[in-house]
Amino acid sequence: MERKLFTACFLTIALGYIGLFLNDIRQQDTWGDRDFLPLLVFGISLLLIHVWLVLFRVKADPTFLGTVVFLGGFGILAQHRMGLFDLEHPWRLGHFAYPIGIVLMLVTSILFRGSRIKALKHLGWLAGLLSLLTLVGLLLTGTRYRGAYYASGQITPTEILKLLMVLFVASYMAGREKNIRKTLEGKGGTSITLMMFPVYLVFGLLMGLLILQRDLGMMMLLAMMLCLVLFFVTGQWRYVMVSLCGLITAGWLAGQWLTHARIRIQTWLDPFEDPTGAGWQILQGLSGMFAGGMLGAGFGMGNPERIPIAESDFIYAVIGEELGFAGCLVLVTFYLIFFQH
Numbered sequence: 001m002e003r004k005l006f007t008a009c010f011l012t013i014a015l016g017y018i019g020l021f022l023n024d025i026r027q028q029d030t031w032g033d034r035d036f037l038p039l040l041v042f043g044i045s046l047l048l049i050h051v052w053l054v055l056f057r058v059k060a061d062p063t064f065l066g067t068v069v070f071l072g073g074f075g076i077l078a079q080h081r082m083g084l085f086d087l088e089h090p091w092r093l094g095h096f097a098y099p100i101g102i103v104l105m106l107v108t109s110i111l112f113r114g115s116r117i118k119a120l121k122h123l124g125w126l127a128g129l130l131s132l133l134t135l136v137g138l139l140l141t142g143t144r145y146r147g148a149y150y151a152s153g154q155i156t157p158t159e160i161l162k163l164l165m166v167l168f169v170a171s172y173m174a175g176r177e178k179n180i181r182k183t184l185e186g187k188g189g190t191s192i193t194l195m196m197f198p199v200y201l202v203f204g205l206l207m208g209l210l211i212l213q214r215d216l217g218m219m220m221l222l223a224m225m226l227c228l229v230l231f232f233v234t235g236q237w238r239y240v241m242v243s244l245c246g247l248i249t250a251g252w253l254a255g256q257w258l259t260h261a262r263i264r265i266q267t268w269l270d271p272f273e274d275p276t277g278a279g280w281q282i283l284q285g286l287s288g289m290f291a292g293g294m295l296g297a298g299f300g301m302g303n304p305e306r307i308p309i310a311e312s313d314f315i316y317a318v319i320g321e322e323l324g325f326a327g328c329l330v331l332v333t334f335y336l337i338f339f340q341h
Contacts, residue, residue: 121175131160
């Protein structure tokens with residue numbers, strides 16, 4: 001099953017490369033041997049994963065694994081389409097992000113195999129501390145660009161918060177599993193709200209630092225993560241409602257007190273208010289997706305250069321233009337399968 005899924009993933013991504021190749025040939029753009037390096041790396045990664053799973057007899061969900069490698073391969077294909085690989089200098093560190101991620105995934109699958117995953121329970125407070133130190137370090141040494149802070153080389157180290165804070169919250173709650181069960185069964189125990197006070201304190205400090213960075217997106221993402229974890233642990237919908245009310249309140253407060261946030265929110269609500277300024281990116285993205293229609297213009301045949309910073313913020317708009325509604329639906333379906341597992 002796993003080999004069939006890997007083969008199907010590779011052939012699908014390879015067809016995408018062939019489409020890009022034929023389109024560039026039609027436009028008289030030549031391809032060298034190095035242009036196929038990303039596809040080669042993807043193929044080698046699939047072979048490495050298969051050999052690793054067989055060698056160490058790791059039992060993995062083939063559907064989940066196939067979904068992950070497809071999304072990874074599609075990401076590589078999209079990066080190649082947008083010209084993000086500097087193939088004249090193939091040894092740049094940024095080119096190794098995917099291979100490093102694959103190696104870390106495989107090593108992690110062995111290190112925390114079986115009951116050894118419980119060792120992560122002791123790393124929660126360390127993860128929380130590293131999260132706070134990451135933000136403090138970025139504030140002290142980073143540079144501001146487009147309203148946010150970046151480290152050297154336009155790197156956003158805050159992305160690691162998505163992993164660290166999940167580890168922190170999961171570790172904290174795992175260490176209080178018995179108390180949570182007692183509380184939910186009405187057999188005494190500390191109330192969950194009181195028990196979670198240290199977590200709320202850490203999150204409060206984290207949110208304050210993110211406000212100083214004006215990283216409103218990360219704030220909302222982490223707040224939703226906390227409430228969803230509480231919901232899945234307790235099964236109580238009130239945490240989802242608290243999350244929604246908190247996000248709405250935070251958005252309103254940000255719009256009242258932070259100029260950058262107010263502009264972002266107003267642009268999101270009505271991009272036509274400033275169509276040649278703040279709303280330009282959104283409107284160009286919507287225009288591209290509208291032009292894609294049901295089946296799209298064809299991979300590599302769109303005009304992503306008309307969308308500012310399309311390679312990062314608006315890559316979905318490029319997919320919509322070139323693969324159409326059908327391509328977007330397939331991509332979203334794969335993400336839904338990923339989340340389900």
